[in-house]
Amino acid sequence: MPKLESDPTISTKGEKQKKNPARFIGSDISDTTYQQIAAILLEQQQFDLAGYKDLCIKRRIATQIRAIRCEDPTSYVELLAADKDEQTKLLAVLSIHVSQFFRNPTMFNVLETKILPELLQASRQTGAKVSVWSIGCANGEEPYSIALLGQKLQRQNRFSIMATDLSPNAVVRAEAGLYSAARLTGVPDELLQQFFSAQGNSYLLEQKVRKQVQFSRHDILIDPAFEPVDLILCRNLLIYFSREQQLQILKKLASALHPGGYLVLGRAETLAPSCRKLFVCIDPAERIYQRLEDTVDIKPAGLGEI
Ligand SMILES: C[S@@+](CC[C@H](N)C(=O)[O-])C[C@H]1O[C@@H](n2cnc3c(N)ncnc32)[C@H](O)[C@@H]1O
Incomplete structure (x- = not known):
């Protein structure tokens, strides 16, 4: 039988204490530790944890403390304060960039067959591009899926696509447009063949598609919204926020949509009843909402009347 001492988690309790300092095994951290970590991230990384769901973030921090085999949360705070690399790693853990091309394909089908043709039709009358x-946007999978639909509909020049993420690293990766095969499973074969080329173990999205999307760093909680667009995808992001912050963001999204424009949320996300003055649900299964005509005063800075 192989000796197990090399794996500190398997050695007996006595050995463990002698050979390895005790390691943090909890799944939560105290409020004090949380506040200390929040202060470090705010001061040194300009990342504001206020508004994120405490419990969700605390669990992720605890996971990271365990992952780097730190003794306890207090030592972790000391380490974090002094180590910029660890700050970057923690930020990556806190804002998971999980995405996929054509994530929730039935929603993309509704976009392809109903919403985009309707927006294209309307844009023909105004002469403006369909703005998205x-x-x-994580590593770009979502906005590139829209760009690929534009190619498929042979209307690529009729779209203006903007994509933002809180994480500068995600934005850099998105702009590169390089993906492992595992990330591309949702891409229909004909689009895969036509627009991706193998590069080592990865696949590079063709430059003309990459150029269709303008990426930038933007924090939806604190940065102002852009000029109104026709379609917003804000999927699998609201889940990280408290109800109050969700309302604030949804109000900002309403102000960033033309009346009649569309909002798509993630499968696990819903609109609070208080947002019914702003949006009407047009496809409950796919979480697609339409911005109501200008019947209410939308003040992006606060919660106002909603
Ligand atoms: C789970 S991914 C969702 C990716 C994609 N929208 C999808 O549904 O497949 C969440 C993304 O939101 C980003 N994010 C987290 N907080 C944010 C904020 N305050 N403003 C903008 N982006 C944020 C994260 O960096 C991450 O890339």
């Missing part, structure tokens, strides 16, 4: 904003 992907918020929390």
Whole structure:
């Protein structure tokens, strides 16, 4: 039987204490530790944890403390304060960039067959492009899926696609447009063949598609919204926020949509009843909402009347 001492988690309790300092094994951290970590991230990384769901963030921090085999949360605070690399790693853990091309394919089908043709038709009359904003775009999979639909519909020049994320690293990766095969499973074969080329173990999205999307760093909680667009995708982002912050963000999104424009949320996300003055649900299964005509005063800075 192989000796197990090399794996500190398997050695007996006595050995563990002698050979390895005790390691943090909790799944939560105290409020004090949380506040100290929040202060470090705010001061040194300009990342504001206020508004994120405490419990959700605390669990992620605890996971990171365990992952780096730190003794306890107090030592972790000391380490974090002095180590910029660890700050970057923690930020990556806190804002998971999980995404996929054509994530929730039935929603993309509704976009392809109903929403985009309707917006294209309307844009023909005004002469403006169909404007799209992907918020929390992770590594670019979502906005590039829209760009690929534009190619498929042979209307690529009729779209203006903007994509933003809180994480500068995600934005850099998104702009590179390089993906492992595992990330591309949602891409229909004909689009895969036509627009991706193998590069080592990865696949590079063709430059003309990459150029269709303008990426930038933007924090949906604190940065102002852009000029109104026709379609906003804000999927799998609201779940990280408290109800109050969700309302604040939704109000900002309403102000960033033309009346009649569309908002798509993630499968696990819903609109609070108090947002019914702003949006009407047009496809409950796909979480697609339409911005109501200008019947209410939308003040993006606060919660106002909603
Ligand atoms: C789970 S991913 C969702 C990716 C994509 N929208 C999707 O549904 O597949 C959430 C993304 O939101 C970003 N994010 C987190 N907080 C944010 C904020 N305050 N403003 C903008 N983006 C944020 C994260 O960096 C992450 O890339």
